[in-house]
Amino acid sequence: MSKLSPLAGILVFLAIWELGVYLFNVPAYLMPPPTAVAKTFVQEFPKLLFHGWVTTYEMLLGYVLAVVIAIPLAIGITSSHRFDRFITPQLLFFQVVPKVAIAPLFLVWFGVGTTPKVLVAFLISFFPIVIDAAVGLRSMSSEMTDLARSMGATRWQLFARFRLPTSLPYLFSGLKVAATLSVAGAVVGEFVGADKGLGYLLLVTNSNMETALMFATIVALTVIGLVFFYVVEFLEAFLIPWHVTHRVREGSGTM
Amino acid sequence: MAAEAYIQLDDVSKVYRAKAGQVEACGEINLDIRESEFVAIVGPSGCGKTTILKMVAGLQPRSSGSITVGGRSVDRPQTDLGIVFQDAILLDWRSVLDNVMLQVDIRNLDRATYEPIARHLLELTGLKGFEHHKPFELSGGMRQRVSICRALVHDPPLLLMDEPFGALDALTREQISMDIQRVWMEKRKTALFITHSIPEAVLLADRVVVMSPRPGRIVEIIDIDLPRPRKLDSMPEKFSEYTGRIRSIFKASGVLAMD
Numbered sequence: 001m002s003k004l005s006p007l008a009g010i011l012v013f014l015a016i017w018e019l020g021v022y023l024f025n026v027p028a029y030l031m032p033p034p035t036a037v038a039k040t041f042v043q044e045f046p047k048l049l050f051h052g053w054v055t056t057y058e059m060l061l062g063y064v065l066a067v068v069i070a071i072p073l074a075i076g077i078t079s080s081h082r083f084d085r086f087i088t089p090q091l092l093f094f095q096v097v098p099k100v101a102i103a104p105l106f107l108v109w110f111g112v113g114t115t116p117k118v119l120v121a122f123l124i125s126f127f128p129i130v131i132d133a134a135v136g137l138r139s140m141s142s143e144m145t146d147l148a149r150s151m152g153a154t155r156w157q158l159f160a161r162f163r164l165p166t167s168l169p170y171l172f173s174g175l176k177v178a179a180t181l182s183v184a185g186a187v188v189g190e191f192v193g194a195d196k197g198l199g200y201l202l203l204v205t206n207s208n209m210e211t212a213l214m215f216a217t218i219v220a221l222t223v224i225g226l227v228f229f230y231v232v233e234f235l236e237a238f239l240i241p242w243h244v245t246h247r248v249r250e251g252s253g254t255m
Numbered sequence: 256m257a258a259e260a261y262i263q264l265d266d267v268s269k270v271y272r273a274k275a276g277q278v279e280a281c282g283e284i285n286l287d288i289r290e291s292e293f294v295a296i297v298g299p300s301g302c303g304k305t306t307i308l309k310m311v312a313g314l315q316p317r318s319s320g321s322i323t324v325g326g327r328s329v330d331r332p333q334t335d336l337g338i339v340f341q342d343a344i345l346l347d348w349r350s351v352l353d354n355v356m357l358q359v360d361i362r363n364l365d366r367a368t369y370e371p372i373a374r375h376l377l378e379l380t381g382l383k384g385f386e387h388h389k390p391f392e393l394s395g396g397m398r399q400r401v402s403i404c405r406a407l408v409h410d411p412p413l414l415l416m417d418e419p420f421g422a423l424d425a426l427t428r429e430q431i432s433m434d435i436q437r438v439w440m441e442k443r444k445t446a447l448f449i450t451h452s453i454p455e456a457v458l459l460a461d462r463v464v465v466m467s468p469r470p471g472r473i474v475e476i477i478d479i480d481l482p483r484p485r486k487l488d489s490m491p492e493k494f495s496e497y498t499g500r501i502r503s504i505f506k507a508s509g510v511l512a513m514d
Binding site for chain 2: 141148150152153165242
């Protein structure tokens with residue numbers, strides 16, 4: 001029953017939307033009914049697939065770049081106090097600068113190709129990964145450090161056998177936040193200047209008043225974001241099963 | 256006696272630097288512990304008893320005095336020992352058996368030699384059948400038993416226990432006390448046991464070191480002359496004489512209220 005309720009909620013929402021459009025005679029270019037959006041989605045599926053793939057590609061590239069750079073950086077930040085004080089204020093500075101404002105700059109520097117989109121997706125997903133990875137790498141208790149030292153653990157063992165596995169649940173919460181943000185990053189990049197991708201399609205349908213296709217594009221973006229989120233969550237369940245099972249057991253209240 | 260002491264603390268003190276100035280955790284600590292002896296340190300919170308254990312383990316530097324273990328001065332983390340902390344601190348991603356074997360893995364010892372020992376210890380502490388469970392599936396008492404096995408699997412000459420029952424309920428404390436006694440009687444390790452429970456100290460130890468509140472000083476060292484194995488439910492008169500004596504020392508130093 002409790003599993004059904006979110007789905008039921010969405011259906012009720014769609015029904016009210018559909019009814020409202022007919023009852024108040026809202027023109028389709030303002031607000032198409034969900035059935036029309038669904039029809040457009042099916043009809044224009046090849047187009048959505050083409051542009052969707054472009055956006056997915058940019059998003060994944062930016063995300064992977066963020067992961068590859070953020071994790072070593074977090075390890076550096078947590079293992080050297082001096083490096084932490086040197087780099088952290090700069091990270092914060094770059095995070096506070098709005099990415100939407102930098103995007104046009106990237107266009108000037110790198111043209112309308114893939115690069116500026118990847119860079120915006122990278123910039124947007126980078127920060128939560130660094131922050132959460134650093135929190136995770138610092139989360140080991142001092143008693144666990146004492147335990148490791150009493151076993152004669154080397155620096156490498158302390159890191160690989162204790163600190164890194166302890167950090168994984170935190171790292172993954174950052175990875176999941178970043179996954180949902182990276183789609184937005186790619187779209188922002190496309191808004192500024194592109195000839196393909198779902199962001200580009202949004203602009204085109206907007207100026208042509210093709211509102212139903214616009215809604216279908218938004219649906220496609222949402223699906224991409226959701227699928228990506230669940231892929232990361234699946235990886236989490238696979239890599240750190242102790243954490244997920246723990247959470248499930250606590251949640252079910254049958255301890 | 257000094258010649259045969261395994262652990263020697265000679266006029267040891269620990270002073271912390273705090274914002275409000277220097278805080279003396281403990282001082283004038285003189286204590287010799289013989290090989291195979293079970294010594295308990297009992298005292299109120301903040302008397303520096305945990306600090307003493309960490310200084311013996313080389314996990315905290317002392318401010319003055321000298322500490323030797325097995326004839327060698329302690330100036331770095333000691334590895335020839337096993338420690339049981341207040342929390343079990345098990346690794347969530349390892350099974351019960353692998354948590355015990357962590358000690359073996361980190362030290363690069365031979366797994367095949369030590370796995371039977373690990374299994375034997377788990378059996379001795381009533382964890383047979385739980386070898387492949389994950390820590391989150393265990394109760395607090397079971398987790399602490401795993402950490403006791405982990406502290407013993409590599410057969411160290413010294414066992415340090417820092418309020419190992421601190422986070423457990425009364426019934427579990429009693430059971431694990433019995434487990435520790437059983438394991439200790441089989442292995443006869445030198446043991447240093449930190450607690451704030453008077454009956455637990457008397458139950459387990461050959462000698463009980465009674466400490467005053469901060470700044471921690473040794474008030475008295477009491478020999479416990481009771482036959483082993485000791486049991487909580489069939490203790491001779493002398494047991495309550497010992498606990499009463501320690502209680503009166505605490506009353507005199509203001510730790511316990513006069514009645």
